Amino acid sequence: MKKIVPAISGLVAGFVAASVFFADFTTIGSKTTAGDVKAKSNAEKVYVPFGKKDDYYLFASGGHSGQMFIYGVPSMRKIRTIPVFSPDAATGYGWDKESKAMLGGYTWGDLHHPAFSETKGEYDGKYMFATDVANNRAAVMDLKTFAVKDILKVPNTSGPHCAAFVTENTEHMFLPTRFAVPFGHKYASLDDYSKTYKGVMSVVSFNEGNKKLKLDYQVALPPWSFDLSDAGKKTSSDWAVLTTYNTEEATTNMEINASQKDRDYIVLFNWKELDKMVKDGKYDTVSGVKVIDPAKQKGAIYLIPVAKSPHGVDVTPDGKRFIASGKLAPTMTVFSFEKAFDAVKNKKFQGEQDGIPVLDYKSVMEREVNPENALGPLHTQFDDKGFAYTTMFISSEIVKWNVNTGETVDRVPVQYSPGHSVSTEGDSASPDGKWIIALNKLAKDSYLSVGPSHPESMQLIDISDKMEVIQSAPVDPEPHYAQMIKADKLNPIVVYPKDEKRPDSVWSQEKAHIERKGNEVHVYGIAMRSKFVFDAKAKRRDAVTVKQGDKVVFHITNIDLDQDITHGFAINSYNQNMEIQPGETKTMEFVADKAGSYPLYCTNFCSALHQEMSGYLLVEPK
Ligand code: CUK
Ligand code: CUA
Numbered sequence: 001m002k003k004i005v006p007a008i009s010g011l012v013a014g015f016v017a018a019s020v021f022f023a024d025f026t027t028i029g030s031k032t033t034a035g036d037v038k039a040k041s042n043a044e045k046v047y048v049p050f051g052k053k054d055d056y057y058l059f060a061s062g063g064h065s066g067q068m069f070i071y072g073v074p075s076m077r078k079i080r081t082i083p084v085f086s087p088d089a090a091t092g093y094g095w096d097k098e099s100k101a102m103l104g105g106y107t108w109g110d111l112h113h114p115a116f117s118e119t120k121g122e123y124d125g126k127y128m129f130a131t132d133v134a135n136n137r138a139a140v141m142d143l144k145t146f147a148v149k150d151i152l153k154v155p156n157t158s159g160p161h162c163a164a165f166v167t168e169n170t171e172h173m174f175l176p177t178r179f180a181v182p183f184g185h186k187y188a189s190l191d192d193y194s195k196t197y198k199g200v201m202s203v204v205s206f207n208e209g210n211k212k213l214k215l216d217y218q219v220a221l222p223p224w225s226f227d228l229s230d231a232g233k234k235t236s237s238d239w240a241v242l243t244t245y246n247t248e249e250a251t252t253n254m255e256i257n258a259s260q261k262d263r264d265y266i267v268l269f270n271w272k273e274l275d276k277m278v279k280d281g282k283y284d285t286v287s288g289v290k291v292i293d294p295a296k297q298k299g300a301i302y303l304i305p306v307a308k309s310p311h312g313v314d315v316t317p318d319g320k321r322f323i324a325s326g327k328l329a330p331t332m333t334v335f336s337f338e339k340a341f342d343a344v345k346n347k348k349f350q351g352e353q354d355g356i357p358v359l360d361y362k363s364v365m366e367r368e369v370n371p372e373n374a375l376g377p378l379h380t381q382f383d384d385k386g387f388a389y390t391t392m393f394i395s396s397e398i399v400k401w402n403v404n405t406g407e408t409v410d411r412v413p414v415q416y417s418p419g420h421s422v423s424t425e426g427d428s429a430s431p432d433g434k435w436i437i438a439l440n441k442l443a444k445d446s447y448l449s450v451g452p453s454h455p456e457s458m459q460l461i462d463i464s465d466k467m468e469v470i471q472s473a474p475v476d477p478e479p480h481y482a483q484m485i486k487a488d489k490l491n492p493i494v495v496y497p498k499d500e501k502r503p504d505s506v507w508s509q510e511k512a513h514i515e516r517k518g519n520e521v522h523v524y525g526i527a528m529r530s531k532f533v534f535d536a537k538a539k540r541r542d543a544v545t546v547k548q549g550d551k552v553v554f555h556i557t558n559i560d561l562d563q564d565i566t567h568g569f570a571i572n573s574y575n576q577n578m579e580i581q582p583g584e585t586k587t588m589e590f591v592a593d594k595a596g597s598y599p600l601y602c603t604n605f606c607s608a609l610h611q612e613m614s615g616y617l618l619v620e621p622k
Contacts, residue, residue, distance in 0.1 A: 042468070042470045042471070045074060045462065045470055045471075046074040046075055046076065046460065046470055046471045047075070048072065048074070048075040048077075053072070053487060054072030054073055054074065054075050054077070054487060055073065055074065055434075055486065055487055056072070056073040056074075056424055056434075056435070056484050056485060056486060056487055057070060057071075057072065057073070057484070057485050057487055057490060058070070058071040058072070058073050058422070058437065058458075058482055058483075058484050059114045059116075059128060059482055059483045059484075059485075060114075060439070060458070060475060060479035060482040061111045061112055061113060061114050061130065061478075061479050061480050061481050061482060062081070062084070062111050062476065062477075062478070062479065063110060063111060063112065063477055063478030063479065063480055064108065064109075064110045064134070064477065064478060065086060065111075065476060065477060065478070066083070066084060066085035066086030066108050066109030066110065066111055066132065066134070067081050067082060067083050067084055067085070067086055067088065067111065068081070068082045068083075068084050068111065068114060068128070068130065068141070069081055069082075069475060069476065069479065070082060070146070071458075071473070071475075072487075073424075073435060073437070073460065073484060074435060074460060074470070074471065076458065076460055076471050076472075076473035077473075078473070078475075080146070081476075082141065082146050082148075083148070084109065084111055084130055084132075084139050084141065084148055085103070085106065085108070085109020085110075085111055085130075085132045085134070085135070085137060085139065085151070086103075086106075086107065086108050086109050087103065087107060089577065090579075091578075091579045092568065092569075092570075092577045092578030092579045092586075093148075094107075095576060095577050095578050095588065096578040096586045096587055096588055097553075097586075097587040097588065097589045098586070098587065099148070102148065102150065102151040103151065104137075104151070104153060106134075106135045106137075108134060108135075109132040109133075109134050109135060109137065110132055110133040110134035110159075111130050111131070111132060111133075111480075112131070112133055112161055112480040112481060113130065113131065113161075113163060113164050113165070113480060113481045114128055114129070114130045114164070114481060114482065114483050115128070115129045115130070115163075115164040115165050115166050115173070115427070115483065116128055116129075116166075116427075116428075116483050116485060117129070117166060117170045117206075118166055118167075118168055118169065118170050118428065119169055119170070120168060120169065120429070121168045121233045121234065121237070121319075121428060121429030121430075122425075122428050122429055122430065123425060123427075123428050123483075123485045123486075123489060124170075124489070125143055125485060125489035125490045125491070126142075126143055126208075127140055127141065127142060127143060127170075127206065128140070128141040128143060128483070129141075129164040129166060129173055129206070130164055131160040131161075131163040131164045131173075131175055132160070133159040133160065133161045133178060134159070135153075136153060136154045136155075136157050136158060136159065136160060137151050137152060137153050137154065138151070138152045138154060138160070138163070138164065138173065138175060138204055138213055139151045139152075139213075140206055140211065140213055142211065143490050143492065144491070144492055144493050145492065145493060145496070145581075146492060149211040149212075150211055150212045150213050151213075152204065152212075152213035152214070152215065154175055154202045154204070154215060155184070155215075155287065155289060156181070156183050156184065156185075156198070156200045156202075156218060156286070156287075156289065156291075157175065157177040157181070157200045157202055157218075158177055158178070158179040158180070158181045158185070159177055159178035159179045160175035160176065160177060160178070160202065161177075161178035161226070161227065161228075162174070162175065162176040162177070162178065162201075162226040162227060162228055162229045162242055162243075163175040163176070163229065165229050165230050165231050165240070165427075166231060167231040167232075167237065167240070167271065168231065168232070168233055168234075168237040168429075170206060171205065171271075172203055172204065172205055172216070172231075172271055173203075173204045173205075173206070174201055174202070174203055174204075174229055174231075174240055174242070174271070175201065175202040175203075175204060176199065176200075176201035176202075176221065176226035176229060176242050176267075177199055177200050177201070177202075177225075177226060178225050178226060178227070179225065180193070180197040180198055180199045180200075180222075180223030180224065180225070181197060181198070181200075182196045182197055182198065183198060183200075183286050183287065183291075184286075184287055190251040190252075193223055193249060193251045194223060194249050197223035198220045198221065198222075198223055199220075199221040199222055199223050199224045199225070199226060199244075200218050200219070200220055200221065200291075201218060201219040201221055201226065201242075202215055202217075202218050203215075203216045203217050203218065203219070203271065203274065204216065215289065216275075216278070216290075217274070217278045217283060217289070217290035217291065217292060218289055218290070218291045218292070219269075219274065219291070219292045219294060219301070220291050220292065220293050220294070221267065221294065221301075222247070222249070222353070222354040222356075223249055224244045224245070224246055224247045224249070224264075224265075225244060225245050225246045225258070226242050226243070226244055226267070227242070227243040227244065227245055227310070227311055227312075228242070228243050228311060228312045228313050228379075229241060229242040229243070229313065230313055230314050230315045230322065230427075231271075231315065232315055232319055232322075232337065233315055233316075233317065233318070233319030233429050234318060234319035234320075234429065235319050235320065235337065235338075236315065236319040236320070236337040237319065238270050238271060238272040238273075239268060239269065239270050239271070239337065240268075240269055240271055241266050241267065241268050241269075241313050241315065241322050242266065242267040242269075242313065243264070243266060243267075243306070243310045243311065243312070243313045243324060244264045244265045244266070244267060244310075245258055245259075245264050245308075245309040245310070246258035246264075247261065247264045247265055247353075248260045248261055258309065259308055259309050259328060261308055262307070262308055263305040263306060263307065263308055263361075264305075264306060264307075264308050264309055264310060265303040265304060265305060265306060265353070265358070266303070266304040266306050266310070266313060266322070266324055266335065267301065267302075267303060267304075268301070268302045268303070268304055268340055268359070269300055269301040269302070270300045270301075271300075273299055273300035274292060274300050274301075277292055277297050277300065278290055278292070282296075282297045283297075294354075294355065294356050295354060295355025295356065296355075298357075301356055302340070302343075302344060302356065302357050302358070302359050303353055303356050303357070303358045303359065304335060304340065304358070304359045304361065304364050304365075305350075305358065305361045306324045306333055306361075307324075307326050307328075307329035307331050307333060307368075308328055308329065309327050309328045309329075310324045310325060310326055310327055310329075310333075311325050311326075311327040311377075311378045311379065312324070312325040312378055312379035312380060312420075313325070314379065314380040314381070314382075314388075316382060316388075316403055317382050317428070317429050317430060317431055318429075319337065319429070320336065320337055320338065321334055321335060321336055321337065321366065321403065322334075322335050322337065323335070323380050323388060323390075323403075325377040325378050325379060325380060325390060326377050327376065327377065327378060327393075330370055330371075330374060330375050330376070330377065331368050331369065331370050331377070332368075332369040332370075332377050332380065332388075332390055332401075333365060333367075333368050333369075334365070334366045334367040334368075334369060334403065334406070335364050335365055335366060336364065336365075336366045339363060339364045339365075339366065340359060340364045342363070343359045343360060343363045343364050344359070348360045348363040367406045368406075369401060369406040371390075371399045371401060371408040371411070372408070373395060374390075374392045374395050374397065374399050374408075374411070375392055375393075375394035375395040376392050376393035376394030376395065377390045377391070377392055377393075377399075378390075378391045378392075378393050378418070378419055378420065379391050379419070379420045379421065379481075381421050381422060381423040381426040381427075381431070381436055382403075382423060382426055382431045383423060383431050383432075383433030383436075383463055384430065384431055384432055384433035385433060386402065386403055386404060387400050387401065387402060387403065387409060388400070388401050388402075388403050389401075389421060389423060389436055389463070391418040391419065391420060391421045391438065391439075392418070393417050393418060393419065393441070394417070396413060396414055396415070396416045396417050396418065397411050397412060397413045397414060397418075398411065398412050398414060398418065398421055398436065398438055398461065398467065399411045400463070400467060410466060410467050411467070412461060412467040412468065412469060413469075414438040414440055414459050414461075414469065415440060415442075415443070415444070415446055415457065415459065415472070416440055416441070416442040416443070416444055416457075417440060417441045417442045418438040418439060418440050418441070419439050419440070419441050419480055419481075420439045420479075420480060420481045420482065421436050421437060421438045421439060422436065422437050422439065422481065422482040422483060422484050423435065423436040423437075423463065423484065424436075424484050424486075425484065425485065425486065426483075426484065427483065432486070433463060433464065434462075434463065434464055435460055435461065435462060435463060435484070436461045436463050436467075437458050437459065437460055437461065437482065437484070438458065438459045438461060438469075439456070439458055439475075439479045439480070439481070439482060440456060440457040440458065440459060441456060441478075442454070442456075442457070443455055443456060443457035443474060446472060446474070447474050455474035455475055455476060455477070456474070456475050456476070456477055456478050456479060457472060457473070457474055457475065458472070458473050458474075458475050458479065458482075459471070459472045459473075460472070460473075494563045494582075495561045495562070495563065495581075495582040495583045496581060496582060496583030496584045497583060498561065498583055499583075499585070502585055504522075504524060504555035504585060504587065505555070505557045505585040506524045506525065506526055506555070506557050506559075506585075507526075507557065507559055508526070508559070509526055509528070509533045509536060509541075509559075510536045511524070511536065512524060512525045512526050512533040512534055512535055512536045512541070513535055513536065513537070514534060514535045514538075514544065519547070519549060519550045519551060520550065520551045520553065521544070521546045521550050521551070521552050521553065522553045522555065523535075523544055523552070523553065523554045523555065523556075524555050525554065525555070525556050525557075526556065526557050526558075526559045527556050527557070527558045527559070527560070527567040527569060527580055527602065527613075528558070528559050528560050528567075529560055529565065529606055529607040529609070529613075530602075530606065530607045530608075530609035530610055530612055530613040531612075531613055531615075532556070532569070532600070532602070532613065532614075532615050534554075534615070540615075540616075542614070542615030542616070543615050543616040543617075543618060544615075544616070544617050544618070545618040545619075545620065546592050546617070546618070546619055546620070547592075547619070547620050547622070548592060548593065548594070548595040548619050548620060548621050548622045549591065549592065549593060549622060550591070550592050550619075551589065551590075551591050551592075552589070552590060552591070552592050552617070553587060553588070553589045554569065554587065554588040554589075555585060555586075555587050556569050556578075556580050556585065556586055556587075556588070557580070557584070557585040558580040558581060558582055558583060558584055558585075559583075560582055560606075561582055561583050562582055563582070564582075565582050565606055566579055566580065566581045566582060566604050566606070567579070567580050567602050567604055567606055567613070568580070568601075568602050568603025568604040569586075569588065569600065569602065569603070570600065570601055570602075570603045571598055571599075571600045571617055572598050572599045572600065572601070573594070573596075573598055574590065574592075574594070574598055574617070576588055576590060577603060579603070579604065592617070592619045594619060595619045595620065595621035595622070596618075596619055597616060597617075597618055597619075598616065598617045598618075598619065599614055599615070599616055599617075600614060600615050600616065600617050601613060601614040601615075602614070
């Protein structure tokens with residue numbers, strides 16, 4: 001979505017920004033102005049003194065960095081980068097055996113939408129889910145450790161942009177594809193697109209026991225692009241909605257050809273019905289995957305016409321309505337679940353498309369909302385008072401409006417071109433209405449320049465009363481969406497519990513040893529302040545000698561069970577590095593194909609003798 005209409009938004013936003021900045025921050029002579037007083041009171045709102053903690057965690061998607069950025073709110077201080085779909089040198093994610101296997105050889109990802117696990121529609125603070133548009137993966141992060149526990153590779157699909165959004169009790173995540181492909185990514189001419197290509201939606205669940213994600217089944221939707229989705233809540237909790245574009249099924253020159261028709265669709269589906277169909281055997285098996293064909297299996301999926309090429313669709317916290325944002329049309333369309341259920345029940349169809357019933361627009365639509373001069377509505381968030389907040393990409397602002405009446409209540413310019421915004425607990429059944437953060441695609445002149453490419457920008461807006469931009473923070477490319485949760489809902493551990501059952505962990509220096517099996521060398525070692533011990537009985541306890549061509553497997557346990565005492569384990573010239581957190585055991589596996597003498601060392605500054613925390617890997621030539 002980046003930088004598609006810079007000319008218009010630049011003009012509008014630049015003008016608005018200039019007036020805002022002059023109004024608020026100009027000082028005249030040495031006199032204190034109203035602007036100074038305002039700036040001071042705003043600064044106080046976001047100042048979190050040392051020793052105090054922020055009220056909220058912000059999990060911002062890292063877009064094509066494949067990572068997740070953790071910020072504190074209201075300070076807007078960045079706390080950490082958590083790697084998800086891309087290797088990360090800082091933590092060795094993607095180098096140790098486990099994370100390397102999880103990444104499956106991919107070196108980048110495109111993470112758009114993070115989603116918290118939910119219980120009864122509330123963020124429960126247990127897990128964070130995300131999907132990868134680049135390489136069709138879904139991931140789960142355990143919020144006790146902020147570590148990714150599993151990555152699932154999804155077949156038959158190309159870019160689950162539409163995800164991740166979870167159902168009310170985290171029963172499912174739906175991963176509809178952005179790009180249609182033939183099953184199995186088989187070759188097929190684009191001339192056969194409408195016949196052979198499919199817009200597959202994957203239905204995934206998470207097993208808390210083994211912390212694994214699982215592909216339950218897929219639905220073979222028409223070859224359209226599925227853009228955003230949201231799951232129902234309360235009375236609509238069995239249902240979910242998706243937006244589509246390119247129902248034209250264009251295969252070239254999309255910019256023009258995918259916007260031909262006046263209307264695209266919202267897909268409305270009952271996932272409990274889909275689950276039931278699978279249980280009743282109403283599916284085909286394609287390459288081992290259960291696939292539902294909606295043209296054959298009726299009664300779970302419906303289409304609702306909507307102004308062309310919509311972007312976001314968001315369910316209200318009470319679960320009664322869903323709001324589609326027009327993107328190309330300057331309109332937010334409010335639909336009623338109750339009316340939709342009635343239309344389904346009484347078959348108020350205006351036709352069929354690809355064998356799927358199309359619900360009568362007027363019977364389901366409640367209101368079209370067109371705030372004056374607001375252009376490019378993309379995504380909507382909510383507060384605790386029944387108000388909706390929609391980002392306007394082109395007119396660079398957030399518009400606050402009344403969901404019941406459609407009336408515009410307030411609007412605030414942002415700098416510039418917001419994609420999503422995120423409000424405090426905004427996707428839960430009870431948003432708390434304190435803050436909203438605009439996730440802006442363009443920063444332009446907001447920060448010290450680092451050359452032609454600028455960071456994206458997040459702006460913190462107080463929504464407790466009249467909307468006001470309070471604070472602004474640069475962020476690496478590119479947060480599409482984010483989630484904000486009350487900090488006290490999370491309870492991360494300080495030290496990994498000592499896992500005596502893990503077969504390769506070693507809990508004392510004396511037990512460190514090396515085992516050789518043919519050309520495999522297993523090192524069961526420890527890391528502690530300020531040394532490595534690989535072989536307790538050896539003359540040099542911190543050196544390992546192998547033969548060129550040996551497979552070397554280091555199993556290292558950090559036996560420093562102290563807060564924040566993390567060790568790194570890196571081998572010079574061998575492109576190997578991993579972090580071992582307190583109480584953790586990690587495995588590094590590689591073939592020692594280069595003969596020579598290679599220092600190894602700790603990469604995290606762990607004590608005054610950190611520099612001394614080193615040793616050698618000696619590889620005898622063949
Ligand atoms: S998308 Cu980026 S602004 Cu991927 Cu949720 Cu709308
Ligand atoms: Cu361990 Cu530095």
